[in-house]
Amino acid sequence: MAETRIRFGILGCANIARKVSRAMLLSPNITISAIGSRSLEKATAFASENHFPESAKVYGSYGAVLDDPDVDAVYVPLPTSLHLQWAVVAAQKKKHVLLEKPVALNVGELDTILAACEASGVQFMDATMWMHHPRTAEMKKLLLDEQRFGQLKSVHSLYTVAPDDDFMKNDIRVKPDLDSLGALGDAGWYTIRAILWANDYELPKTVTAFADPVYNESGVILSCGASLNWKKDGKVATFYCSFLSNLCTDIVALGSKGNFRVHDFIIPYNEKVGSFYAVANTKWIELALGSDPVPSEFKITIDVPQEALMVQEFGRLVEGVRNGEAKPDKKWPVISRKTQLVIDAVVASIKSGFVPVEVIY
Amino acid sequence: MAETRIRFGILGCANIARKVSRAMLLSPNITISAIGSRSLEKATAFASENHFPESAKVYGSYGAVLDDPDVDAVYVPLPTSLHLQWAVVAAQKKKHVLLEKPVALNVGELDTILAACEASGVQFMDATMWMHHPRTAEMKKLLLDEQRFGQLKSVHSLYTVAPDDDFMKNDIRVKPDLDSLGALGDAGWYTIRAILWANDYELPKTVTAFADPVYNESGVILSCGASLNWKKDGKVATFYCSFLSNLCTDIVALGSKGNFRVHDFIIPYNEKVGSFYAVANTKWIELALGSDPVPSEFKITIDVPQEALMVQEFGRLVEGVRNGEAKPDKKWPVISRKTQLVIDAVVASIKSGFVPVEVIY
Structure with missing residues (x-):
């Protein structure tokens, strides 16, 4: 049977990522397939401390996660000033984007991120659990x-x-x-x-x-x-x-x-x-x-x-897009933009x- | 033994006066000695319906209450536009004033009321229960x-x-x-x-x-x-x-x-x-x-x-003034004025x- 779980890559080892990782591990439609940090050592420790599956890959950069073909979606808990850069690259690499709040420093930045997601046909959602x-x-x-x-x-x-x-x-x-x-x-x-x-x-x-x-x-x-x-x-x-x-x-x-x-x-x-x-x-x-x-x-x-319900909902939307059954749901980017x-x-x-x-x- | 209760006159038959009358009747240092309304009939009915003591006098005007020597203090639940007129007259007639909120239409009116109270040496308090x-x-x-x-x-x-x-x-x-x-x-x-x-x-x-x-x-x-x-x-x-x-x-x-x-x-x-x-x-x-x-x-x-605690506190302050033991408490008029x-x-x-x-x- 083919793997139907949505495979997440995580960018960075933020504290909030511990809670959201736990939520992913509690979600039957989700798996964690990679984590990247500027420090390979930190990423390795994070994966171990947070009980990532054996199969999860550990990278010493964010870019490596985005280049991994076994990653369907990324969770981005980076500092807000880095969202524009990394969420855009993620979208360009056809990764669906679950972005921590605040999503951007201003709506201009967010619009660039949303345009990249739309151009790539990937789902966007903010992590308002x-x-x-x-x-x-x-x-x-x-x-x-x-x-x-x-x-x-x-x-x-x-x-x-x-x-x-x-x-x-x-x-x-x-x-x-x-x-x-x-x-x-x-x-x-x-x-x-x-x-x-x-x-x-x-x-x-x-x-x-x-x-x-x-x-x-x-x-x-x-x-x-x-x-x-x-x-x-x-x-x-x-x-x-x-x-x-x-x-x-x-x-x-x-x-x-x-x-x-x-x-x-x-x-x-x-x-x-x-x-x-x-x-x-x-x-x-x-x-x-x-x-x-x-x-x-x-x-x-x-x-x-609630964080597991959030990633499960995100996973369902991504699954629909991946299967060609649905387009990315517009509700979530619109709500983010209004906020x-x-x-x-x-x-x-x-x-x-x-x-x-x-x-x- | 001399009557030591503070003898209240009530101006008008406002709905809120039913609750405050009840509070007065529950207060050992308070008695109701008069009520006045523009309608003697309404005042009579109000006194009866609200179990006023037999001794309470019923008047067909507000002024009559203020002229009654058996009234130490008045409770004024009249419409706000009438506060300036009646609170000032009450103070001039040496009646202590328990005034419903809002105490006046503006601070200019209130200052006139407070000046009248100060000139007569009577206690002022608003009825913020x-x-x-x-x-x-x-x-x-x-x-x-x-x-x-x-x-x-x-x-x-x-x-x-x-x-x-x-x-x-x-x-x-x-x-x-x-x-x-x-x-x-x-x-x-x-x-x-x-x-x-x-x-x-x-x-x-x-x-x-x-x-x-x-x-x-x-x-x-x-x-x-x-x-x-x-x-x-x-x-x-x-x-x-x-x-x-x-x-x-x-x-x-x-x-x-x-x-x-x-x-x-x-x-x-x-x-x-x-x-x-x-x-x-x-x-x-x-x-x-x-x-x-x-x-x-x-x-x-x-x-x-709480309304009984309010009239009891007011009664204690009035008692102090009546006995010459204290001056009117400044706290309450100051708080009213700030509000x-x-x-x-x-x-x-x-x-x-x-x-x-x-x-x-």
């Missing part, structure tokens, strides 16, 4: 429920985290030459995606950054936020992201008839159970001494981690003194 | 806890409610001649107070309204929001208030080392138990498959409603096209 948790689909059902949610009025999303001193000094996400978008590109990516997701990917008309982001001494954003506006029925959204506050990952979505809250939307507290809290048609009780009903907890249990457009608008609003910036697809 | 719930004090302890919370970085507060059609057509809070601040004055008051409370009443330097508030056909705000900025370590806050979304009353306060959330901060779901959720020093577990610790629920049980200043700044920012507006005490 929480999108693939079944909880996310359950919350989307609620968002679309006329009786339990009604019309979406506003979304408020937060991702703050207080990494350790080593991260704040040495992580790629605080280095201007590696991930110059800092907390906006990392934490902010998720919160902006959450807002777009709740709005069925309708882009806001304007984005207005909150005044006075915090920067590190190299000028990389450590905290910022913005309000987003659709110029339609007063619908608004806000996000706030930070590397300076204790962990909080929240979405609150407010509808005319109901609302829901989730407090661990990016990485569930517990890998096997994801909760959210929803309520609809709330009324004050007599004399407004309380309200009824109170929010209910909804628990969604999963057998496989990047909002990030770019936040940057533009900050640079222009926190004025509203138009967002045009 | 959740301030008096012991949960609020517990959360404040947390805010001040260097180990469990650290430095406050941001606060995000929401109050949305979807009242019935009758409210949306007929309530004073949607009438330009009665409560022209609409949802901002009502729901927004609480969220702004929450932000100031969390910031130990340090006023923000600037307030920037979110674009495109929603108005009713009379031009009264039905939903709006703003970001607030302290120009200090990037500290920010946001609030959003609305009469167009299902009930949600949230505070999320994010500190460098910990955070807390409360989802029913204005009126607890359950009058006898108030919860909040806090966590500190959260770390990712191995491979970031989850985080630890997870937020804990803190439950605060109370015997008497009103932020509301005024939101209005100014909206009127000037959503630009940042400076807030000066």
Whole structure:
């Protein structure tokens, strides 16, 4: 029987690649066939420590992975400043591209990457893992429920985290030459995606950054936020992201008839159970001494981690393309591009003194 | 033994006065000695329906309550447009003033009221009831806890409610001649107070309204929001208030080392138990498959409603003044004035096209 698994090559030994490698090994339609690092020694150690299959090849460069005919797809967790170069080469070499977020330093770079993927007919997807948790689909059902949610009025999303001193000094996400978008590109990516997701990917008309982001001494954003506006029925959204506050990952979505809250939307507290809290048609009780009903907890249990669901979905799309049954799915690149457009608008609003910036697809 | 209870007169038969009357009747240091309405019939029915003591007098005007020597203090739940007139007269007649929120249409009006109170030596307090719930004090302890919370970085507060059609057509809070601040004055008051409370009443330097508030056909705000900025370590806050979304009353306060959330901060779901959720020093577990610790629920049980705690506190302050033991407490008028200043700044920012507006005490 022919191997039907999608064979992944991994570019670099980023910390996040440990988690995604594990997810690949838990996925029946995926195998890891290669890893490349600028250091062969690091790649060898990474493959061993992360229980790669014996058959997995280890390379001392990224290019060697892309030249390997036994690689169908690459997972790219490199620093953002390297995405343009390596994602484009990967696409040119006909490798499908699973790209870590933030996907690019700006939408111009992303467009170059997406054009390369389109020209080669390969699938593109960003690695926004929480999108693939079944909880996310359950919350989307609620968002679309006329009786339990009604019309979406506003979304408020937060991702703050207080990494350790080593991260704040040495992580790629605080280095201007590696991930110059800092907390906006990392934490902010998720919160902006959450807002777009709740709005069925309708882009806001304007984005207005909150005044006075915090920067590190190299000028990389450590905290910022913005309000987003659709110029339609007063619908608004806000996000706030930070590397300076204790962990909080929240979405609150407010509808005319109901609302829901989730407090661990990016990485569930517990890998096997994801909760959210929803309520609809709330009324004050007599004399407004309380309200009824109170929010209910909804628990969604999963057998496989959200990252495994992500690579499995990517694998299915790649499989369809490989078999000639389907063209690359346009949904994922479009969603990535919209997320990047909002990030770019936040940057533009900050640079222009926190004025509203138009967002045009 | 002389009567030591503080004798309240109530101006008008507002719905909220039913709840506050109940609170007065539950308070050992308070009694209701009079109610006045433009309709004697309504006042009589109100006194009866709300179990006023036999001794309570019923008047067909507000002025009669203020002329009653058996009234020490007045509770004023009149439409906001009437606060200036009646709160000033009350103060001039040496009645202590418990004033419903929003306290005035703008800070100029409030200053006139506060000057009248000061000239007469009477206590002023606004009726922001959740301030008096012991949960609020517990959360404040947390805010001040260097180990469990650290430095406050941001606060995000929401109050949305979807009242019935009758409210949306007929309530004073949607009438330009009665409560022209609409949802901002009502729901927004609480969220702004929450932000100031969390910031130990340090006023923000600037307030920037979110674009495109929603108005009713009379031009009264039905939903709006703003970001607030302290120009200090990037500290920010946001609030959003609305009469167009299902009930949600949230505070999320994010500190460098910990955070807390409360989802029913204005009126607890359950009058006898108030919860909040806090966590500190959260770390990712191995491979970031989850985080630890997870937020804990803190439950605060109370015997008497928060509105009773409010009138009791007001009664204690009035008692001190009446006995000549104390001067009127400045804390409460100062907090009211700061809240009103932020509301005024939101209005100014909206009127000037959503630009940042400076807030000066």
